[in-house]
Amino acid sequence: MVSQNGNSGRGNPWGSGTNPGTPDLSAQVRQGQERLRQIIPGGGSRGVILLALLALAGLGAWTAYYTVPSDSVAVVQRFGKYLKDVPPGLHFKLPLGIDVATIVPVKRQLKQEFGFMTPGAGDPYQSSRDGKRETEMVTGDLNAALVEWVVQYRISDPVKFLFEVREPSETLRYVSESVMREVVGDRTVDEVITIGRQEIETEALAKMQELSTKYAMGISIDQVQLKNINPPQPVQESFNEVNQAQQEKEKLINEARRDYNKVIPLAEGEKDQRIREADGYRLKRINEAEGDAARFSALLVEYQKAPEVTLRRIYIEALQDVMPGIRSKIIVDEKTHGILPLLNIDARKVDQS
Numbered sequence: 001m002v003s004q005n006g007n008s009g010r011g012n013p014w015g016s017g018t019n020p021g022t023p024d025l026s027a028q029v030r031q032g033q034e035r036l037r038q039i040i041p042g043g044g045s046r047g048v049i050l051l052a053l054l055a056l057a058g059l060g061a062w063t064a065y066y067t068v069p070s071d072s073v074a075v076v077q078r079f080g081k082y083l084k085d086v087p088p089g090l091h092f093k094l095p096l097g098i099d100v101a102t103i104v105p106v107k108r109q110l111k112q113e114f115g116f117m118t119p120g121a122g123d124p125y126q127s128s129r130d131g132k133r134e135t136e137m138v139t140g141d142l143n144a145a146l147v148e149w150v151v152q153y154r155i156s157d158p159v160k161f162l163f164e165v166r167e168p169s170e171t172l173r174y175v176s177e178s179v180m181r182e183v184v185g186d187r188t189v190d191e192v193i194t195i196g197r198q199e200i201e202t203e204a205l206a207k208m209q210e211l212s213t214k215y216a217m218g219i220s221i222d223q224v225q226l227k228n229i230n231p232p233q234p235v236q237e238s239f240n241e242v243n244q245a246q247q248e249k250e251k252l253i254n255e256a257r258r259d260y261n262k263v264i265p266l267a268e269g270e271k272d273q274r275i276r277e278a279d280g281y282r283l284k285r286i287n288e289a290e291g292d293a294a295r296f297s298a299l300l301v302e303y304q305k306a307p308e309v310t311l312r313r314i315y316i317e318a319l320q321d322v323m324p325g326i327r328s329k330i331i332v333d334e335k336t337h338g339i340l341p342l343l344n345i346d347a348r349k350v351d352q353s
Helices: 002-011 024-040 044-062 131-135 159-162 168-185 189-195 197-215 234-307 305-326 346-352
Strands: 065-068 074-078 081-086 088-094 099-104 110-114 137-138 144-156 219-230
Touching: 044 065, 065 074, 065 099, 074 159, 081 159, 099 159, 131 137, 131 144, 137 168, 144 168, 144 189, 159 189, 168 197, 168 219, 189 197, 189 219, 189 234, 197 219
Parallel strands: none
Antiparallel strands: 065 088, 074 081, 074 099, 110 144, 137 144, 144 219
8 A cells, every 4th residue: 555655646746645755744834833932932922922023123124225216316204294305325214104205206307298109108197098189189270280299398396296286297298288289279270280380399388387387396398399290181181282282382482592593693793794894995995095195195296396207207117017917018119110020939839739
């Protein structure tokens, strides 16, 4: 019988047989009780009280210290009343729930998303719960638009953030949605979708910060950024056609301005060049006329002094100007009665060639 039980125990680890190599559980429990009686002399209620005191001391030591991250501060409350702010590092407090330290990330930039959701977000108020309802807005010209945006903020005052408003993050969502609807409602759909994005961001940032300060939320708004602005799905194709036509219009205007800037300065340059050339020609003619008049006056003075010499000089100067341009020259004496023409053989060869 013993060998059969031993075989069954080795074949089935969860069988009813006992493995000789495995220690007995009941024996281990009895040994633990004996050791506990040795540690706690006297036994009975005194041992239980001592165990409770030891457990209480361990729990107090465990809850007496805490660590504040480098980007945060801790707001300490004693019996629920605000006590102090604690900087980053290792700190100690009264244990067992007497002091409660709440970590507030004052140096971290937080954000809230409206109309879309980032996967893996840890903050429950970061992403929208009903994105479609938040994004549906009416513009100033009674058109509909789907607006998605992001609000980036920091916790500037941790005490106000924890105690002035019940749910500051949720309140900020309501404030952001209200301000964005107001700002979008003051503009036309064309401004919202195309050219008015930067003005909307700037105005929304100022109004959100004003309301956050008014409600003492302890929040500083860093940036409001518009993501996607689209018309509703039934009219999206029509809006796309309008935007395409507007882009084509802007393209044609830019091309016309480019041609204008190319042609007009060229024409103005040519105009200035011709004006300068005309002024130069005018000055040249005036100077030449004045020079000729001065030369004639000087020549007249010399002629009056010596008429024959002046005439002879004028005649010689005229010959000096004319003679270099004449190829064949025939000099005839005044007493000669006939001229014998000479045959220029070299000129004839040049003509025949």
